[in-house]
Amino acid sequence: MKVSIEELSRVEIITKEAKIDSLVKEFGKFGISGMTIYDAKGCGVQLGTQEYENEDEATGQPTLLHKQVVMVVLPTSEVDKFLDFVEKELYTGHIGDGKIFVSPITNAIRVRTGEEGKEALKAGILD
Amino acid sequence: MNEKKLGLGSVIATGVGLVVASSCLLSIGIGTSAIGVTFVITMVIACIVNILTLLSIAELNALMPDLTGGLAQYSLACVGPFITIICMSGGYVLCNTMAGSVECAMFANTVSGLFPQLGLPPWVFCTLLVIFLMITNLNGVDMFVKVQDFVAYALIASLAIMGIMGALGLGTGEIVEQPAVLASDFSNVTGLCGLAFFLFVGGEYVVPLTKEVKNAKRNIPLGMVLSMLIILAMQIFLTFGFKNYTRWGELGESATPHILYGEMLLGPIGKYWMVIVSLLATVSSVNTIMSSLSYILMGMSKIELLPEFFRKTNKKGAPYVGILLEEGIYIIINVSGLSTTDAISFLISVLAILWMISYIISNINVILLRRRLPNAPRTFKLPFGPLIPLLGIVGTAYMIYNIDPDWAVKLELYKICAIMIAVLTVYSFLWVKFKVKRPMFKPYPVKEVMAMENELYAKHHRK
Numbered sequence: 001m002k003v004s005i006e007e008l009s010r011v012e013i014i015t016k017e018a019k020i021d022s023l024v025k026e027f028g029k030f031g032i033s034g035m036t037i038y039d040a041k042g043c044g045v046q047l048g049t050q051e052y053e054n055e056d057e058a059t060g061q062p063t064l065l066h067k068q069v070v071m072v073v074l075p076t077s078e079v080d081k082f083l084d085f086v087e088k089e090l091y092t093g094h095i096g097d098g099k100i101f102v103s104p105i106t107n108a109i110r111v112r113t114g115e116e117g118k119e120a121l122k123a124g125i126l127d
Numbered sequence: 128m129n130e131k132k133l134g135l136g137s138v139i140a141t142g143v144g145l146v147v148a149s150s151c152l153l154s155i156g157i158g159t160s161a162i163g164v165t166f167v168i169t170m171v172i173a174c175i176v177n178i179l180t181l182l183s184i185a186e187l188n189a190l191m192p193d194l195t196g197g198l199a200q201y202s203l204a205c206v207g208p209f210i211t212i213i214c215m216s217g218g219y220v221l222c223n224t225m226a227g228s229v230e231c232a233m234f235a236n237t238v239s240g241l242f243p244q245l246g247l248p249p250w251v252f253c254t255l256l257v258i259f260l261m262i263t264n265l266n267g268v269d270m271f272v273k274v275q276d277f278v279a280y281a282l283i284a285s286l287a288i289m290g291i292m293g294a295l296g297l298g299t300g301e302i303v304e305q306p307a308v309l310a311s312d313f314s315n316v317t318g319l320c321g322l323a324f325f326l327f328v329g330g331e332y333v334v335p336l337t338k339e340v341k342n343a344k345r346n347i348p349l350g351m352v353l354s355m356l357i358i359l360a361m362q363i364f365l366t367f368g369f370k371n372y373t374r375w376g377e378l379g380e381s382a383t384p385h386i387l388y389g390e391m392l393l394g395p396i397g398k399y400w401m402v403i404v405s406l407l408a409t410v411s412s413v414n415t416i417m418s419s420l421s422y423i424l425m426g427m428s429k430i431e432l433l434p435e436f437f438r439k440t441n442k443k444g445a446p447y448v449g450i451l452l453e454e455g456i457y458i459i460i461n462v463s464g465l466s467t468t469d470a471i472s473f474l475i476s477v478l479a480i481l482w483m484i485s486y487i488i489s490n491i492n493v494i495l496l497r498r499r500l501p502n503a504p505r506t507f508k509l510p511f512g513p514l515i516p517l518l519g520i521v522g523t524a525y526m527i528y529n530i531d532p533d534w535a536v537k538l539e540l541y542k543i544c545a546i547m548i549a550v551l552t553v554y555s556f557l558w559v560k561f562k563v564k565r566p567m568f569k570p571y572p573v574k575e576v577m578a579m580e581n582e583l584y585a586k587h588h589r590k
Binding site for chain 1: 190191192193344503504505506573574577578579581583584587588
């Protein structure tokens with residue numbers, strides 16, 4: 001398996017569908033040239049109960065809520081600034097604003113050209 | 128209610144709206160005639176202290192955005208229901224209801240003086256104004272904004288033109304030769320800080336409209352600060368205008384120093400123009416109070432600090448119970464003649480101390496929430512750690528200390544304020560004990576306060 005020494009990070013953002021458009025509009029500022037967005041169902045520590053519901057009424061059974069996941073890979077050096085932006089963009093103060101997961105990426109490969117690491121994330125220079 | 132309707136211009140119009148009341152125009156005359164143009168320094172100090180508190184409120188608004196009313200919710204999450212009820216009921220609800228009534232009376236007396244041939248008692252004009260503003264406010268925030276934008280910008284433009292003309296000596300009247308400075312020592316300049324404070328108090332009334340503001344993250348803090356700076360600029364021009372066109376003695380003795388200035392500056396045209404300005408100032412203040420206070424009442428109802436019926440809205444989304452209640456109180460106070468009594472003016476000064484205490488609590492709230500939620504994303508966060516809120520606390524406490532230059536009046540104000548707090552304490556204790564049924568001083572979790580905004584919260588948490 002090819003392994004790059006360049007530092008890349010994957011950021012996965014789970015949030016409401018209504019927030020996606022305003023969120024992804026600004027991604028270009030952080031050197032993000034591509035993204036993957038997919039539908040998901042799930043719940044957090046509240047097991048899917050609405051914030052206005054009384055905890056005493058909770059059944060203990062998880063309720064799966066519709067969410068969207070935005071997955072992007074970007075240079076690790078940009079991650080702090082990017083997270084600051086995402087947090088402020090998603091913040092409403094209400095339960096359900098979302099979760100962000102950050103994980104390291106060992107490499108990225110563009111299949112068509114064989115470019116690796118950061119080069120695989122930019123517009124192809126070999127074309 | 129979902130579509131954001133207000134831009135930065137409307138935020139400024141609302142911010143200026145409540146602050147520049149006709150009583151403020153009177154206060155500039157009193158302050159300037161007492162110490163001369165050094166009153167500008169007093170105004171700058173008061174403006175800075177108010178801006179510090181407004182910035183703190185902007186940070187609270189960034190942390191707990193889109194709440195109806197807003198101000199009560201921040202305190203509930205920081206100091207619990209007992210103190211929140213005392214400050215909000217005294218400092219905002221009662222104080223501004225009284226102030227609105229007095230402003231209505233000023234409007235009525237001015238119009239009555241303009242048309243003596245009609246032979247109508249002043250309360251008729253007051254009632255007509257209140258009914259007009261009630262109808263516009265019941266038509267939702269759209270109509271409020273249309274009225275407010277027109278009135279506030281006409282007011283700003285008029286005061287700016289008349290102030291600049293006076294400051295630059297461009298009036299048609301005779302320029303008066305008199306010393307610019309009557310007193311410049313520290314005690315005289317800062318002793319009037321309490322008076323100057325009233326020239327800037329109320330900029331936070333844009334917060335209750337946050338839900339209707341486009342790009343609120345930027346427009347709320349920016350709008351509040353710009354409102355204060357615009358007001359300061361207008362008042363500085365007026366101060367220098369007073370110096371150029373009105374004798375200090377006559378200015379101090381006049382019951383309507385701004386109208387005297389208008390007459391000295393431009394003759395009869397200036398007089399009538401300033402009459403229109405004071406009417407605009409009154410309409411602007413009453414309109415803002417009627418709109419924002421009804422949202423504050425609705426917000427307090429949502430967090431169970433007021434009865435449920437304040438939550439009701441009409442088809443236009445206007446919180447009509449609060450609007451109708453305010454309208455009724457304004458009319459009753461004016462028809463009964465109470466609005467022109469010295470007692471009610473004194474009561475407003477007393478309640479203003481509670482308003483200032485609410486400002487101190489807002490600054491404390493920022494520090495408390497910084498400790499509880501240090502990493503929560505804030506789209507607006509004050510720099511330099513707790514320094515700015517601390518300066519806001521010290522500055523506002525200093526304003527309370529200087530609420531009146533006369534010690535006898537000051538002590539009387541403190542005494543009545545203590546009695547007022549005692550009365551509100553009893554009310555707050557009973558409401559929390561028997562209605563809220565929660566610990567008096569325990570802050571609510573922020574997530575719960577946010578959840579209470581949802582109309583379904585009450586349904587799921589009936590006691």
